[in-house]
Amino acid sequence: MRRLHALAAAAALLLFCALPAAAQDGLRTEGDVAKAQGLYEAEVTVPSQSEGDRNGGLARALGQVLGKVSGDRNAAARPGVAAELRNARNYLDSYDYRQDQGTSATGAPSFRTTLIARFDPQKVDVLASVLGLPVWPQPRAKPVLWLAIDDGSGPRLVGVQQSGAARSVLDRAVDRGYRLGLPQGTAAEAALAAAIWRGDTAAVASASARYAPPMQLIGKLYRGKSGWVAEWTFVDGGKVLATSSSDNADARQAMATGADVAADALVKRYAKQAVGGQPGTYRILVSGIRSAEDYVRLSAALQQTAVVRRIAPVRAQGDVLELDLDLLSGVDGLQRMLGQDGPLVGGDGDPPQFYLK
Structure with a gap:
């Protein structure tokens, strides 16, 4: 036992070394713009390209990736996950930076540094499984977004040609690890705005039969007393799986909640619990x-x-x-x-x- 105490005392005095250096950034040809693509990539804003800021950014990026892989938007808060995010470099495949230019409130140009992190899929899958995160299988369904917006001039359907109007909900779906599609917006489909407004999910599902899969995220966005109100219904195979409503002063933020409604319903129905040992x-x-x-x-x-x-x-x-x-x-x-x-x-x-x- 004396030997054990001596060993423990020696261990207590040691400061552990830092983890191995992160992978180098990937090669790009001239004119390419670095951006995150796929489940195992993420991008986060960082103050600078210093090692400390990069390590903090990699931890946040890995948290995003675990959220996309598992479908659990609270994946980073699961037991054991936060501690392992500090070791994000161990799961890194490559990283890159992008300089985004914008305009400040005063009209002056502003610049933002974005870190793009690409993680090793096999290592991330092992981590998710070991930590008990659910497994959302791939390939994943691409539900059709049937969204009608009333800005005061009556409800109108958002089709492919108006995809910019639905950008916030489309982007939020990508953040959650899946994609939403939009209808073509034909005259017959445009007339469905009335059905969406009265909550006729059967009529929408019938019109959506030409698209695959048989899943619809049906939403209406309109002005409320304190901003914008979004009401959502998610239908899978003719069955309503989820309904929700939210309001926000920003129409884009109110609209983005629809992607979470669909993602949570899909994960609840299709994700499988990881098989691991008992704690x-x-x-x-x-x-x-x-x-x-x-x-x-x-x-x-x-x-x-x-x-x-x-x-x-x-x-x-x-x-x-x-x-x-x-x-x-x-x-x-x-x-x-x-x-x-x-x-x-x-x-x-x-x-x-x-x-x-």
Whole structure:
């Protein structure tokens, strides 16, 4: 036990080193504009291109990606997720920057730095599974958005030709990990604005039969007492899965809520709960602990793993250390997070036996 106390004391004095440097930015040809595309990419605004600001931006970007992959808009608040977001560089494939120019309130030009992060799909999938996030399978459906807007001159349907008017809800859908489509806006379809206004979902579903899939996000946007009101109904295969309403002084923000209504309904119906180990305290054996430095390396490897919530040394005998670990998703989750290239390998047996390389 004296040896164990000595090892623990040495470990307590060590400040752990920073994680490996982030991946370099991807190559682009002249004239290309960097932007996030797909589920495993995200873009965030950062104050500068410094390492500190980049690391903070990567953490936020990974949180966005986990939200898109799982469909859970609160993914970043799940147990263990926030801690692992600090290790976002470990999941990075490449990154890039974009300078966006705008106009300030005074009319002067303003500039904003945007970080575009592209993460490794396989690593992100493993992380999501280990942390118990739901799995929203791909390919994902592209519901048809039937939106009528009344700005005071009567309700009018938003078709493909007026896609700019629906940009906020279309973009919000992409942020949630799926896409919405718009009807062509033919004369017959334009007449459906009246059906949308009276809540005739059957009429809208019938007109939408020419499009695939048989899913409709039906909405109406109109002026209310304190701004704009948006009312939504999401229909899948003729069945109403969700209804919601919201109001906002900004019409674009009121409109964007429709994408969340559809996304939440789709996730609830089609997402599958991740299959992982049960949370709890597990006893493990680790061999190869021959010095205080070895104990420090072991502690660092475990503490940098999101599924490890607490480490409690039990006893040391020879080069074998016995530990109780409070794990978020069992020993299987620990093994998957450690990988085969890390300093700690193994995990078979009862109790599980690991080896410090």
